[in-house]
Structures are given as C-alpha cells and as structure tokens.
Amino acid sequence: MNGFAPLREEAEKRGRLIKAASERHASPVEACKLIGSFGQAEIKMIKYVEANAERCGIPPQIADQLRNGHKNTEKMQKQVCTIAQRHPSAGPDLDKVLGPGDFWPASAPLPN
Numbered sequence: 001m002n003g004f005a006p007l008r009e010e011a012e013k014r015g016r017l018i019k020a021a022s023e024r025h026a027s028p029v030e031a032c033k034l035i036g037s038f039g040q041a042e043i044k045m046i047k048y049v050e051a052n053a054e055r056c057g058i059p060p061q062i063a064d065q066l067r068n069g070h071k072n073t074e075k076m077q078k079q080v081c082t083i084a085q086r087h088p089s090a091g092p093d094l095d096k097v098l099g100p101g102d103f104w105p106a107s108a109p110l111p112n
Helices: 004-023 028-056 060-086 094-098
Strands: none
Touching: 004 028, 028 060
C-alpha cells in the first residue's frame, strides 16, 4: 500500500484544486482541464489497485468503488467540457454542475 498513498494524495490534491476553482467561480475551460487532470489521477489509482490487489490484500470492492467514482468524474467532465466548448469564458456556476461540498466522490471512499 506504500505505492498507493502518493497516488491517493495526488488525487486528493487535484480534487482540492477543483473545489477551489468552484469556490472562486473559475471558467468552464479551467474546470474542464482540472477535472480531466483529476480523472487521470483516478486512473492511476485504479491501475495500481488492479495490479496489486491480490498481492496487497486489497478487497475487490475498492477497485469497484474507484471505477464507479471515475465513471462519475467522466460524466462530470463531459458536462463541464461541453459547457466550456459552448461558453469558454462564462457559464453556470460550477457548484450547480459539480454540486456543493468536496469534490472527491462520496461513492469512492479512499482506502488507507
């Protein structure tokens, strides 16, 4: 699990960047890029868990939770990036698209 901790920290960091962008009403273009970056961090975590689950004793539901969380990220990215393409400098408040609160998907708890 030592290899997983830095991946988790990076994903959390990228999630906080999205939250901060939402709080300061960043442009949809910026939000699109930030969500894409977060999605890449999620993919790295998923790949790590899939590659090391058996050796590290990671329960299968962890990978499932991460994959489901990533599906939500992809859906959100599609919504925000569509808005960014249509209205690059203006658009709805990101809280309306992303939802209030922390960005990290509640459906994907992070393993310790």
